[in-house]
Amino acid sequence: MNAPHHRSHITTHVLDTGTGRPASGVKATLEAPSAAGWQEIGSGTTDGDGRIGSLGPTEVEPGHYRITFDTGAYFGTKGTETFFPEVVLGFIVADAAEHYHVPLLISPFAFSTYRGS
Numbered sequence: 001m002n003a004p005h006h007r008s009h010i011t012t013h014v015l016d017t018g019t020g021r022p023a024s025g026v027k028a029t030l031e032a033p034s035a036a037g038w039q040e041i042g043s044g045t046t047d048g049d050g051r052i053g054s055l056g057p058t059e060v061e062p063g064h065y066r067i068t069f070d071t072g073a074y075f076g077t078k079g080t081e082t083f084f085p086e087v088v089l090g091f092i093v094a095d096a097a098e099h100y101h102v103p104l105l106i107s108p109f110a111f112s113t114y115r116g117s
Contacts, residue, residue, distance in 0.1 A: 007053055007054070007099070008042065008052075008055045008056045008057065009056065009058055009059050009093075009099065010042075010056050010067075010100045011051070011055055011099070011100075012028055012055055012067060012101070013050050013052075014050045014069065014104045014105075016106055023074055025045060025074060026046040026050075026069055026074045027043065028044055028055060029067065029070075030042040030055050030056040030065065030067050031065065031068070038066065041057060042055050055067070059096065061093070062096050063092070064090065064091075064093075067091075068087070069087045071084050071086055072085030074106075081108060083108065084106075089102055100115070101116030
């Protein structure tokens, strides 16, 4: 019998809108503020479906967080020039009981995001 899968409190999904496909192989780093600045609390790389289900802890406290996506390396592996070598998304966790999904839609010269479910 398999052990139960514990999903991170914060997850992400990256879609390459230029190709219309999931962006696999994108490194993402989850950070929280600390007295010394931002501190990494989790990281991962998107799978074949463009998802990271284990980005960080299974529980986080309410507060300000950010995810940094290494879009430059992703586009570099494809031989594609990009204007954004990284995308940094800051967001607020208001309710510690809720799951937070932070998707990223990327192309070489634009990006967007929204609060997912």
